Structures are given as C-alpha cells and as structure tokens.
Amino acid sequence: MQLTSSFKLVFLKQMLRGFLLSDASSNSMSFHERKNAIKLSADAAIAFARGRTRWSQGLITNLSKNEKNKEILKSLLGREYDNLRKPCGNSLKIPRSKKILRRCLRMCSRRKKAGRAQHICKSILAKALAKKRIQVLKKLVPGGESMDGFSLLDETLDYAMSLKAQVDVMRRLLKTSKASLNIKQMKAWGQGGLDFTAGGHL
C-alpha cells in the first residue's frame, strides 16, 4: 500500500544526502566507520520517508543516542528531526513496572503449576511462549518497548514493509554501483564494443 516508487525515491534521495553529509564516499574512513555511516543514513532516510510513526520515532531516538550521529541526523532531517524525535518519557517507566509484574506472575504461575491439573499448566505454557515472542518482537521493532499488543502488531507490519522497501532500494543501488564499477573497469581495459552498445542507444 505504501511501497510506491515515490516512497522509494524519497528514501533514496535522503540516503544519498546522508552519504554526502556523513562523507561516506571518501576514503578517509575505515570500513566499519563507513558501514556505520551508510547504515545511519539508510535508517534515517527510511524513518524520514515514512513520516511520523511510532517505530520511526523510536528509530531516530535510538540513533540519536550516539552524540556523533546527532549532528548528522540534525542536518539530514532538518525540520523533521524534532518531529521525529518524540520524547518517549514513559518508555522507561513501563518496562520497569512490567519487570516487577512479570516476576510476580512467574512466581504465581510456578505455584499454580504445582497445584492445578495438567491442562491448565499447558495453557500457562502457551501463554508464556506467546509472551516471550512478543517480548522478542518488542526488542526488534524500534520503540517497541512502550507499545501494547495491538499497536505493536500494527507497527510491526509497518516496519516490516518499510524494511522491505529499504532492502529493495539498497540492493538496487548496490547493483548499479557495482555495475558502473564494472563498466568503468571495462572501459579502462579498452573494450570498445560495450561502449558502442551503451552509447548507441543514448
């Protein structure tokens, strides 16, 4: 529904701007630094392209935790930076109280398990399994800690679609970069036939 070409174009544009701003194309950075810069640009770009959603805000917040990235993000996102950097004040409180609740529930369920029949135990087990998975999902989706069940599923859906678009665009960018590199190399080696083919149609 939202995986339109315009969305991908916005993402691509932002990502390339990010590459420039973070100076990813220069040879001055190490491999890891460059990779991190690229990833930062990509994440910021996808959050920007998507607009204001819980996960995009969570993503920008997570990225801003690193001071170095903050500057890049600010210049990249411009006005949107403040919009996207939602103050998730309650995000800290909720996990804390949930931890206590979880501990209590675990204790209670252990006691109950011993007491009741087997079939009740299985249901608690199923509950626990599903809860575990939801916890894992909460960690995966940025900003997912402070979400409840429904919105978590919604955000997961949204996030998965945006990730898909991100992967798609990055893959194509990589392909064209590689191909252009190959072309250059071949030109350097003086293969005139390819040039003719490419030039003849332009």
Place this chain on the structure above:
Amino acid sequence: MQCLQQAPVSDLSVLERQRLHFDWQQQEQPSRHSYDADLCVRSLNSFTCFSNGLPDLAQYSMPVASNFEEAGVAVSNCNPKRRRAESSPKSKDESNCKRGKQETGGGGGGRSESRQQNNRKEASGDTSSYKNEEHPKADYIHVRARRGQATDSHSLAERVRRERISQRMKYLQELVPGCSKITGKAGMLDEIINYVQSLQRQVEFLSMKLAAVNPLAADNNYSNCSMGISSEPMEQPFLHFNSLQAHPCSGLDMYMDSSSDLVPDGSSFVSCSALNSLYGVEFQLGRGTAAFPFQSFQGNLLPNNLKMEI
C-alpha cells in the same frame, strides 16, 4: 418463545435452528448480538475449531470459538425461560444435556486449556451437537448456555479485541511470505520475528557491501546524484515516474523500477559521464538478464528520455 416451540417440530437443521434462536434473541437483546448470530452460523459452517480465550495477547482465537462462547453468553440470559419451556424434555435429553454441558464446560474452560485439547473438545462438542439433531434446538442451546462468562460487556470487549488481533494477523500473513499455512498465533509470531530479523540482517549486509563498493565506485556518482536531486525541483522526477508508470509495461519488474530510479538523475545530468555510464549500465543489466520485459520497456522509456533531454 414461539419459534422455539416450533423448532422441535419442524425438520430444521441445527444451523437454521440456531439462526431462528438468534433472531428471537435479537428481539430481546441489543443488536450487537446479531453479529454473534451471523458469525456463529458461519462458524458452524466452517468447522474450524481453535482455542478460545487465553485472556491475553497470548491467545489466538478465531471468531468461531468466540462465537461458541458468545452463543453461551447470549443464551445464558434467557436460561430460566428456556428451562421452563423445556419442562417436558425426556430424561434422555437431560442426560444428553448433562453430557453436552460437561463438554462445553470443558471446552469453554478453554481459558485454561491448551489449544490441542480444546480442539478435540470443540470437535467432540460439534459431533455431539450433530448427534442431538433430533432434539430441540433449545436443548442444544441450553447445553451451551453453561458457559459462565463474566458479563456481556466483558465478552463484547474481548470479542472486539480478538477480532482486531485476528485481522492484524491476517495482514501480517499476507505480508510475510510463506505464512498462509501457519494458523497458530505463536507460529505466526515466530515467522514475523524471523522475517523482521532477516530483513534487518539484510540491511546490515547491504550497507556493508555498499561500504565495500563505495570508495571504488565513482564518487562522482553519489555527489552528482544527490546534488542533482537536491537542486532539481522534485516535480520533474515525479513527472517522469508518472509517465513511466502510465505505460503498459509487462511486469513491474525490478528492472523497470531500477531504471525509473535512475532516469531522473540521467535526465538532469545529460552531460555527466558517470551517470550516462550508469544509465548505460542499467540498459546492460536489462539486456543481460530478462530479455522481453526489459526490452519492451526500453522502447517505452526512450521517448520519455528524449523528451526530457530536449
């Protein structure tokens, strides 16, 4: 009351009897239960038995099971009346009732049972309901009445919640590839987690690869691309997209999209050799791999490009 008395006489199927019953119900109770009726009828048709009600997000309950519960709830209000109406049933019916009650009691205690056990019990509940076909519909409902849900508002909210969850699960099933077979909630969550994790890993991997390719590839590319994109008004590239997409291209392949990605850049920097080579690369890529769709697209692409260049 009248339709109930008619029901045992006529040769209605269980479904129709239930429908009649729910129609009668509607007169007494707010219309929200009519939703129950439709779903319940449909659920009886579909025969899918899933667990109902683990109270949390931890449950994945299809509307089916919830409707069995709701049927019980809807009926429970009218219990005393029905009991009076059924003062005439035989002892056999009563014993069936009791058996049915136990089963639904067991099936309804689904709050505390595992999915598989619940499936079995629901299935047996179904079979018992079909065995009792000759018996009055009222009996059947009476059996299911012994559900013991808290209040109507609670069950309503629960049902609404479950509907929302199941709807979202459906969307996610469509999104995540290969998930149409998996029907359990935990399994679906597993798949979703795997999918999101794999996508995240792919992003990492691609950024790594881009980092490897980046300094070697034309640095001009990115700077020119981005400069072009930032200086050019955004309408132009979008116009390009529109014109491209309007063409009846065979198959929205990645080739088309990748070309469309780069064409705006190519159009704004005709003189840029790097980008020309990039465009040429795209053409080459298409040539090398998928012959027909790309070539047909190429035919459409060129006139647009020419227009832009002019």
